[in-house]
Amino acid sequence: MSVQGGRVGRRLVVAVPYLWLLLFFLVPFVIVLKISFSEVRLAMPPYAPLLEWTGDRLAAIRINFENYSYLFTDPLYVSAYLYSLKVAAVSTVLCLLIGYPMAYAIARAPGTWRSVLLMLVILPFWTSFLLRVYAWIGLLRNNGLINNALMALGIIDEPITMMQTDFAVYVGIVYAYLPFMILPLYANLEKHDPMLLEAAADLGARPITAFLRITLPLSVPGIVAGSLLVFIPAVGEFVIPSLLGGADQLMIGRVLWDEFFSNRDWPVASAVAIVMLLLLVVPIMLFQRFERRELEERA
């Protein structure tokens, strides 16, 4: 009785998250997928149904691939995808270069300092994300804090244009996603046995060699986790490029928004979303394979 009860309970526990994912991830995904294969129509909803009764027990299924082929004929979409991938990749590398030394320093800090430093990394989350991005406008614009300060110091005569540039987008994304790089890296580096570095030194390795041959390879899981946590959301980032970036280069998140709300072309917008999802599923799957291998290594 109790064994059976335990089994039922275990199934219930597993079933709840599955049900949740089914309802709020798979079903919406199927709906979007369905819309992406239909035709745009001036109606409510603004697309044609895939399945239509043509009377006499006959149904016509109309699957329209044009939305997808359209994405690859209009250079706007391809360039938006490529630009998004580039921005995400560059931001990820910048986050890694800035975040690694920070995570390392926190992991090596004395115990009492560690929690304070970690707290400082997480502290920005207490403020609204939108507000923090707006604050960057105040810093970066022509008569903003940075330009005014530089002019007052006499370093520059004219304000440097930083707003509506790639630079501003990178600043925004790196700033916003840095904690997602630092935290997994810290979690990894903190577990390293300091004895290993002593052993390396004992065997004749200088500190830089010991870092490159011991610390760095052992922190690869942290680097991979942090990079994916930055890269994946950065590809679809909408708010930061919209507020800080220029109008000449659009990221895919912005294109998606425009298709849905300005063009009201739901089928194309859905196709954009599906392609983006496929672009992101590849790195996620790579990540999961990597994680699985890690777990097997440890077992």
Added chain:
Amino acid sequence: MRPEPLDPWRDPKAEPYVRIEGVTKKFGDFVAVNDVSLEIYRGEIFCLLGGSGSGKTTLLRMLAGFEQPTAGRIVIDGQDMTGIPPYDRPVNMMFQSYALFPHMTVEKNIAFGLEQERLPKGEIAARVAEILEIVKMTPYAKRKPHQLSGGQRQRVALARALVKRPKLLLLDEPLGALDKKLREHTQFELINIQERLGVTFIVVTHDQEEAMTLASRIGVMNHGTIAQVGTPTEIYEFPANRFVADFIGSVNMFEGRLVEDEPDYVRVESPELGATIYVSHGISSPPDARVWVAIRPEKIAISRERPDAQENVARGVVREVAYMGDLSIYLVQIDSGKMVRVTQPNITRHADGRITWDEAVYLSWDPTSPVVLTQ
């Protein structure tokens, strides 16, 4: 003991290989190592023996270069080690936790140190293969540390340190993580390898048995100082003070007063024993001094009949008997009330004639057996 022409520490002409000169190490207010001076000779297996917090590991870490002495200096092979980082020292260490690199195979772990010397690839491969042969780990060359047993990891750690052909190898509790059977086996293997390669070993251990079997000499440490330095026999048979006598093996200690102090014998009156003890060797101590007489349990004879001797005899009752297989331990309460520990080898297989619980017995010992300690 291994046959040696003349032990280097007895040879006045021998030059010590490692010289620890008045080394002190403080961590804040805590004095971990307090003014330690030692001389260790080429080819020795020197054991630093002590309990936890005795400063033995700190001393070892200063030899390796992970800690800098607060005062004093360390000279290895005539070279002052002050300010020299670990990676520039002619010393290698085998860590207690082994500290094998988890992401490298056995082979790579061992090659790591040679790669730092920028040796040609062929030579590295040859030396790795050679040392793998010595520690009998050749079949495991491609495994990673987590795929090895504790004993195998210990061998890899040893190989990784030895492959650099150090003049001095430091071993931090080298057998600590192994089970008893494996320990005994590995101990003898360590000695074999040490003799074969002619490396000087400094071994830190808290296990006196390990120190006794491995060491050419033992330095017993207590509260950051050296309590005694000597060969295992010296340490066991002629402890310099009560700490060493008590720390190494088990001992019966009787407090007493020196009543007769001649060059070739002493007499100690001990109320704790309820009799005088006659010791057939002289000591240098003022008469009437407070002394302690230490007698090892295996040096006390136990009998039902009163022995002929007038001195060095005590009467008591057996309170506990513990059968250990190869020997039996008796706890005898003597007339003064003190418990005395006696061990007897079990020579016969039959238990019939053996002394047992609550029997009245006499304890006696040879006048050469006790050690008189003044501190």
